[in-house]
Every structure is written in structure tokens, then in C-alpha cells.
Amino acid sequence: MSRLIKTIGVAAALIGASVVQAAAEFPEQQITMIVPFGAGGGSDRVARTIDRFWQEETGQSFNFQYQPGASGAVGTDAIARAEPDGYTVGIVNLPNMIVQPVSGSASFALDDFDYIGRVNSDPMVLMVPDGSPFNTLEEFIAAAKEMPNTLTIAITGTFGAGQLAALQMMDAADIEATLVPTQGGANTAARIAGGHVSAGIIGLGLFTNQETGRALAVSSAERSDFAPDVPTFDEQGVTMDMALARVIVAPDGLPEEALTYLRDTLQEVTESQGFIEASREQSLGAVWQDGDALEDAVMSGQEQAARLLRQYGLIE
Amino acid sequence: MLIDSIIMAVHPSVLLLIALGTVFGAIIGALPGFSSVMAISLLLPVVYPMDPLLGLLVLGSIYMGAMYGDANAAILLNIPGTASALPTTFDGFPMAQQGRAREAMLAALAGSVFGGAVGVLVLMMTFGVLAEFSLRFGPQEYFWLTVLGLTTIAALSEGNLVKGLAGGGLGIAISMIGLDPYWGMPRFTFDAPPLVAGIHLIPALLGLFCVAQVLSSLESPAGDRRPPEVGRQKDALRKVLGTMVRRWDVMVRSSAIGVLIGMLPGAGGPIASTISYNETRRWDRDSRSFGTGRVEGVFASETANNAMVGGSLIPMMALGIPGNVNAAVILGALLSFGMRPGMSLISDGTGIATAFMIGLLISSLLLAPLAYFIIIRLSILVLRVPRTYLAPTILIFASVGAYSVTNSSYGVAIMAALGIGGYALRRIGIHAAPVGLGLILGPIAEREFTSSLLIAQAQGSYWTLVMRPISLVLVALCLLSIMTPLLLSMRDRMRKRRLAPDSEKQQ
Numbered sequence: 001m002s003r004l005i006k007t008i009g010v011a012a013a014l015i016g017a018s019v020v021q022a023a024a025e026f027p028e029q030q031i032t033m034i035v036p037f038g039a040g041g042g043s044d045r046v047a048r049t050i051d052r053f054w055q056e057e058t059g060q061s062f063n064f065q066y067q068p069g070a071s072g073a074v075g076t077d078a079i080a081r082a083e084p085d086g087y088t089v090g091i092v093n094l095p096n097m098i099v100q101p102v103s104g105s106a107s108f109a110l111d112d113f114d115y116i117g118r119v120n121s122d123p124m125v126l127m128v129p130d131g132s133p134f135n136t137l138e139e140f141i142a143a144a145k146e147m148p149n150t151l152t153i154a155i156t157g158t159f160g161a162g163q164l165a166a167l168q169m170m171d172a173a174d175i176e177a178t179l180v181p182t183q184g185g186a187n188t189a190a191r192i193a194g195g196h197v198s199a200g201i202i203g204l205g206l207f208t209n210q211e212t213g214r215a216l217a218v219s220s221a222e223r224s225d226f227a228p229d230v231p232t233f234d235e236q237g238v239t240m241d242m243a244l245a246r247v248i249v250a251p252d253g254l255p256e257e258a259l260t261y262l263r264d265t266l267q268e269v270t271e272s273q274g275f276i277e278a279s280r281e282q283s284l285g286a287v288w289q290d291g292d293a294l295e296d297a298v299m300s301g302q303e304q305a306a307r308l309l310r311q312y313g314l315i316e
Numbered sequence: 317m318l319i320d321s322i323i324m325a326v327h328p329s330v331l332l333l334i335a336l337g338t339v340f341g342a343i344i345g346a347l348p349g350f351s352s353v354m355a356i357s358l359l360l361p362v363v364y365p366m367d368p369l370l371g372l373l374v375l376g377s378i379y380m381g382a383m384y385g386d387a388n389a390a391i392l393l394n395i396p397g398t399a400s401a402l403p404t405t406f407d408g409f410p411m412a413q414q415g416r417a418r419e420a421m422l423a424a425l426a427g428s429v430f431g432g433a434v435g436v437l438v439l440m441m442t443f444g445v446l447a448e449f450s451l452r453f454g455p456q457e458y459f460w461l462t463v464l465g466l467t468t469i470a471a472l473s474e475g476n477l478v479k480g481l482a483g484g485g486l487g488i489a490i491s492m493i494g495l496d497p498y499w500g501m502p503r504f505t506f507d508a509p510p511l512v513a514g515i516h517l518i519p520a521l522l523g524l525f526c527v528a529q530v531l532s533s534l535e536s537p538a539g540d541r542r543p544p545e546v547g548r549q550k551d552a553l554r555k556v557l558g559t560m561v562r563r564w565d566v567m568v569r570s571s572a573i574g575v576l577i578g579m580l581p582g583a584g585g586p587i588a589s590t591i592s593y594n595e596t597r598r599w600d601r602d603s604r605s606f607g608t609g610r611v612e613g614v615f616a617s618e619t620a621n622n623a624m625v626g627g628s629l630i631p632m633m634a635l636g637i638p639g640n641v642n643a644a645v646i647l648g649a650l651l652s653f654g655m656r657p658g659m660s661l662i663s664d665g666t667g668i669a670t671a672f673m674i675g676l677l678i679s680s681l682l683l684a685p686l687a688y689f690i691i692i693r694l695s696i697l698v699l700r701v702p703r704t705y706l707a708p709t710i711l712i713f714a715s716v717g718a719y720s721v722t723n724s725s726y727g728v729a730i731m732a733a734l735g736i737g738g739y740a741l742r743r744i745g746i747h748a749a750p751v752g753l754g755l756i757l758g759p760i761a762e763r764e765f766t767s768s769l770l771i772a773q774a775q776g777s778y779w780t781l782v783m784r785p786i787s788l789v790l791v792a793l794c795l796l797s798i799m800t801p802l803l804l805s806m807r808d809r810m811r812k813r814r815l816a817p818d819s820e821k822q823q
Binding site: 107 | 353360452453454494499501509513516581631634636638641644652656658659722724771773774
């Protein structure tokens with residue numbers, strides 16, 4: 001099967017090369033984008049938005065390949081193992097990708113990748129249902145201190161942004177609460193809105209679409225344009241730094257020319273007015289971070305995440 | 317206002333798009349391994365530049381069509397194209413084997429049209445109220461709902477409860493392979509890296525149903541390999557419509573179950589159709605004949621999974637919480653058109669939301685002629701193919717479907733392993749249905765049970781699992797469901813005992 005695809009790919013490349021006379025420059029063929037989640041999910045939507053403006057920028061579209069499984073670990077592994085020729089890239093989630101190698105659910109390591117860039121960042125909010133007795137983060141923390149482990153916090157999945165944000169909050173505010181993982185963001189939102197948990201942690205993008213419930217704090221350094229009324233954790237004395245980010249990576253060892261092309265084009269796409277608008281429509285903040293800065297952030301992020309998970313006994 | 321929306325929805329170009337979307341959805345739904353989610357998200361980029369109403373209706377009608385399309389493969393080939401069509405195979409396939417394929421397919425169509433229309437009507441009328449109600453389902457209620465679905469195993473394996481339960485248990489055990497839902501730790505992976513990804517549902521179902529079926533069809537002597545007679549069944553349509561009128565209770569109950577379960581985020585089609593099938597069977601006077609070709613079984617399953625379409629849009633449109641992944645993709649489109657979920661959708665002055673719902677209603681009604689004149693006629697041709705050619709063709713299609721789920725041969729390996737395993741189980745009398753139910757419902761039950769326990773621990777009482785109004789009702793239904801077969805056999809025994817002295821006297 002893959003040989004067939006390769007043959008078709010080579011054939012397409014040959015046709016492409018004969019049409020375009022200047023055949024020496026990267027890219028000479030279509031680039032494959034691996035999405036480690038199912039079609040139609042959040043990552044897919046971001047990838048498709050990139051594709052839309054990548055086409056405007058270069059006239060070329062991506063060949064999408066979905067490889068779901070194990071919260072993205074399967075597809076991320078496939079990116080790491082792809083041929084490092086610049087014709088395979090992938091969209092992955094932070095912090096999921098950072099945590100998977102230390103939690104034992106993945107066989108890749110962070111230095112198996114070349115980092116192209118970060119395209120967006122969705123901070124986490126602590127949300128309570130409408131009828132909740134807690135009006136501020138301070139009240140929530142006070143109650144949690146008074147009755148350790150009796151407050152419940154819904155989070156989406158394990159080893160994701162929600163869980164890490166919850167652990168970070170518990171650590172920074174020195175409280176103990178019971179974390180209740182659910183299957184997807186919509187599920188978490190429903191659990192909170194229905195009052196089945198004391199609070200929950202969801203992405204700001206999802207929160208801004210909600211009709212019910214209110215946010216006590218947002219995990220970004222500054223207040224978000226999408227929800228200017230929601231105070232940050234930092235403002236309320238709890239130091240936090242956690243967001244769900246989408247980043248583009250490629251297998252380690254790309255040719256210089258390919259890496260430069262991918263980084264430059266992605267920067268142009270992410271900083272284009274169209275992409276920023278389209279992200280805003282999905283309640284996602286378009287945030288460009290170049291490959292080198294991203295690599296540093298990922299490496300230091302792993303140390304921090306590993307420390308938190310070890311502290312709460314989630315990994316050895 | 318309403319009239320404006322109706323005029324928008326019946327514009328010829330809108331109607332044409334709805335028709336195309338519905339047929340496309342029905343075809344995608346019929347192909348195993350291809351889901352409606354894949355279809356609508358592939359079309360998202362096409363839809364973005366469109367007029368909001370047209371865009372939403374393309375997605376909505378594909379969704380509606382796909383929920384119907386999976387029925388035909390289930391009936392003709394015993395292949396559930398999606399997990400929601402699993403209960404359709406229980407009675408649909410036996411009907412096809414008895415030469416009643418046409419009747420079964422018409423029943424699936426009639427059920428889908430009726431359920432789909434009711435779902436959308438409920439969506440239009442009660443939107444806000446029901447959305448609030450759906451939020452009252454917590455992890456405890458979800459857990460009991462899946463248990464209720466699992467009690468279907470008891471009903472399906474009457475006569476040999478032990479083998480049925482063994483099959484269900486096996487299905488749940490297989491579903492546990494991979495990362496556990498709370499700690500994210502690998503379980504039963506035997507240090508084989510691919511198993512960490514878990515057993516994907518669709519390849520597993522393709523193996524259990526389709527490969528195992530093909531293998532056992534090879535057993536029979538060549539003379540028996542002729543396909544079952546399609547049967548002229550000239551009166552099939554009249555019969556199906558007659559049943560619909562006579563069994564209005566089945567139609568109403570199945571629609572209600574479909575809408576209610578569709579509203580619950582994360583519950584979804586398989587639970588809706590399974591519970592609907594189980595309830596229909598339980599309330600039937602002759603419940604034992606289910607599984608041998610009762611048309612009511614097909615009605616129950618298909619009515620519920622199309623009623624789910626409208627249901628899943630209720631919390632999405634009213635609260636911004638999508639009932640399932642399809643609704644989530646449609647929510648994405650809605651947001652990108654600058655529309656915000658909430659009661660304001662209806663009163664925003666554009667009438668688009670109302671026109672969208674009317675369009676969906678049209679899509680569910682258009683299914684009737686489209687499927688009757690095109691889809692059913694095409695599908696029935698499959699039965700005319702001699703089995704010698706059909707078996708390898710099915711295997712190829714199934715392999716492509718299994719491959720497409722994981723984009724690797726891992727999907728095909730899952731299918732092959734469960735196919736051979738499923739065939740072996742069949743030989744010792746354990747059928748695919750309970751194993752499939754375990755596979756589908758096991759993970760949901762486990763996840764919700766874990767959540768319920770965590771909440772119970774935080775609140776300091778395990779009674780919180782049961783002592784909640786909706787939970788109590790669900791627990792009662794579970795008990796009823798388990799007890800019914802026992803009570804029925806007790807009644808039979810009593811009756812026999814009462815009859816026995818009489819017959820002695822006559823001698």
C-alpha cells in the first residue's frame with residue numbers, strides 16, 4: 001500500500017517537476033500533514049485552517065493523514081519515524097507531546113523532532129457551575145484548604161493540559177482536590193454546567209462558547225481578549241503557566257533548505273491577517289513562536305511537567 | 317419570521333444540496349470504516365466559503381443520511397457499517413436470510429425517516445428546556461445507562477445465559493487493551509507497542525461480524541453458497557407501513573429514547589439503538605422471537621439512531637455543548653459563520669438557525685423517496701451476487717475500511733485477529749452480538765464508573781452512585797431488564813404445571 005502511495009507520489013512529483021521548470025527548489029512535491037487525532041477534532045480544524053492559508057501563500061495544499069490512538073501518541077510517533085526529507089510534518093498538542101515520553105505511553109523522545117513553530121495557544125480556565133457557592137478563586141482555595149480532597153475538579157483526559165493545569169494550581173495554592181477525568185472537552189463542560197463536580201478546567205476557546213457557568217481564573221500571563229472579565233491566576237496570587245498549544249513538528253534531521261522553507265512559510269501563514277481572523281472565529285488565539293524558541297520551551301516544559309507528575313505520584 | 321425561514325429552506329438550490337448531502341451521507345454510512353464524522357469534516361473546507369445556511373445544511377444532511385445508510389449493510393451482509401447499526405443486525409440479517417430483505421430495508425428506511433423527523437421536531441420545539449434536562453445526567457447516570465445497554469446481553473442470549481455473559485465479558489476485556497482511562501497506564505499490552513493504541517472499535521466489529529461471517533459461510537457445501545432469495549415481496553411496503561401504524565408504541569418509544577440519549581454528550585448512537593432495541597423487545601408480548609427476524613427490532617434500532625441526530629443538536633445549539641463528534645463539527649462550522657450557540661440563535665433576526673432546522677427536517681423526509689428509488693434498489697443488487705464472489709469482495713472492502721481507521725496495517729491485523737477469534741467463538745456457541753456490545757459499551761461503562769467512584773470518595777459515600785433521582789429510575793430499569801427473562805420463564809413453568817393436570821385428566 002505504502003509502495004503504491006510512494007509510486008503515485010513519485011509520479012506526481014515527476015509531473016509536477018516537468019510542469020514547473022525550476023525543479024530544484026523545495027518543495028518539489030506535496031507535503032504530508034499527519035494529524036494524530038481523528039478527522040473533525042480540534043487539531044484537525046487548526047490543521048485545515050493552516051492548510052487554507054498555506055494554499056493562499058504558496059498555492060500548495062497538504063496531503064492529510066489521520067493517525068489517531070493513545071491520545072495522539074501513535075500519530076506523533078509516526079511523525080518521528082517519517083523520512084526526514086521535509087515532506088512529512090505533523091500537528092501535535094502541547095503539553096500532551098511533552099508528557100507522553102515521561103508517562104511511558106510513547107516510544108518517541110523530544111529530540112526525535114525538528115521544531116517548525118507554534119501556531120496557537122489556548123489558555124485554561126477554572127470554571128464553576130452557575131449555582132456554585134464560589135465567586136472567586138480565593139473562596140475556592142479557602143474551601144479546598146478547609147476540606148482537603150472533597151472538592152472535585154473535572155479535567156479532560158489524562159496527561160493533558162487540563163490535568164497539568166490542575167496539578168500546577170494544586171501545587172501553587174497548596175491545596176488537595178479530587179481530579180475527575182472525562183472523555184472530551186464537551187463532556188467536561190457538561191459535567192461542570194450540570195453541577196456534577198465542584199469545578200472543572202477547560203480551554204478558554206470552549207469556555208467562551210458556553211451559555212452557562214462562570215470562570216474563576218484563566219491560566220495565561222495576561223487577561224485574554226476573548227474573555228476580558230476573567231482575571232488571571234497570577235492576579236489572584238497563584239502562579240500558573242499552562243496552555244493547550246498546537247505546534248508543527250517534523251522528524252529530526254531535515255535538510256537546511258527544507259527546514260528554513262517550512263519555518264518561514266509557517267510564520268507568514270500564522271502572522272497573516274486571514275489566519276488570525278479565522279483562529280479568532282474558532283475562539284483560538286493565533287500565537288506565533290519560532291522553532292528555536294519552541295524547542296527551548298518544550299525541553300524546559302518537560303522538566304516541569306515531570307516534576308509535577310512525580311510529585312503527585314502519577315509517574316515513577 | 318417562521319415563514320421567512322421556510323422560504324429560505326425550500327429554495328431549489330437549497331433543496332438540491334440537501335438531497336445531494338443526504339445521498340452522499342447514506343453512501344458513506346454504508347461503507348464500513350467510513351464514518352459520518354470523516355465525511356463532514358472532509359467537507360468543512362468546502363463549506364467555509366459558502367452561505368451559512370447552505371454550509372450548515374450540507375453538513376446536517378450528510379449526518380442525517382449517514383445515520384440511515386449503515387442499515388442496509390447490516391441487514392444484507394450482517395455488517396454494522398457503524399457501531400449504531402449493531403442492533404439492526406440482530407433481526408435485520410435473519411430477515412434477509414428468510415427472503416425478507418426488502419421488508420427489512422423498508423422498515424429501516426421508514427424507521428429512519430420517522431425517527432429523524434421526530435428528532436428534528438423535538439429539537440425545534442423544546443430546544444432550551446431539554447438542553448437543561450440533559451445536564452442533569454452525571455457520570456453516575458451515564459454508568460447506569462451503559463449497564464442498561466449491557467443488560468441487552470441477557471436478552472440476546474436467552475437459552476444460554478452463561479455463553480452470552482462470557483461473550484459480553486470477553487468483549488469488555490478486549491476493550492480494556494490499551495491505556496486505561498484514568499491513569500493512562502498501558503494494560504494487557506504484553507509489551508507490544510501497537511497494542512498501546514488499543515483495539516479500535518470499527519476494525520474489531522468488522523472482524524467479529526464480517527470476517528467471522530465469511531469464514532463460516534465457507535463451511536457450508538458449495539450448493540448452499542447461493543445468496544438468500546431476495547424475494548419479490550410485492551406487499552413489503554404495505555406490510556411495513558401496516559406494522560408502523562399498528563406498532564406506533566414502538567415508533568414513539570424508540571424516537572423518545574433516541575432523542576433523550578442523543579442529547580447526552582458522549583453517550584451517542586450505539587447506546588441509543590441498543591437501549592431502544594432492548595426496550596422494544598422487553599415490552600413485546602412475544603419477546604423471545606426477537607433475534608429471529610422480527611421487523612420491530614429493525615424499527616427500534618433505526619428509529620432511535622436517526623432520532624439521535626436532532627437530539628445531539630439540542631445541547632449543541634442551546635448550550636454550546638455538542639452531543640457527539642458530528643454535532644461538534646457542526647458547532648465548529650456554526651462558530652466560523654459567526655453564530656453563537658444559545659437561545660439567541662433563534663431570535664437573532666436572521667432566521668438561519670430556524671431555516672437550518674427546517675432543512676434538516678426536509679433532509680429526513682427526503683430520505684424516503686431518495687432511498688426508496690435509488691439506495692434500496694442499488695443495495696438489493698448485492699444479494700444477486702453469488703456468494704463465491706461476494707465473500708472475497710466483502711473481505712477486500714472490510715480490509716480497506718479497517719486500514720483507513722488507523723492508516724496502517726494495524727487496523728487490518730485487529731480485524732483479522734478478531735475475525736478468526738470470532739469464528740472460533742461462534743463454533744462453541746458464543747455469538748458476535750454480546751462480544752460487540754461489550755466492546756462498544758465496556759469502555760464507556762468503565763470510564764463513567766471510575767468518575768462516579770472518584771466523586772463518591774470525595775463526597776464520602778458510595779450511595780451517591782445510586783441515590784439520585786435519575787439513577788434510581790435507571791437502576792430500576794436495569795433490574796427489570798435482567799429479571800424479565802427470569803420472570804417469563806417462571807410464568808411458562810407455572811402455565812405448564814397448570815396445563816399438565818388437565819391433560820392427564822383427558823387421558
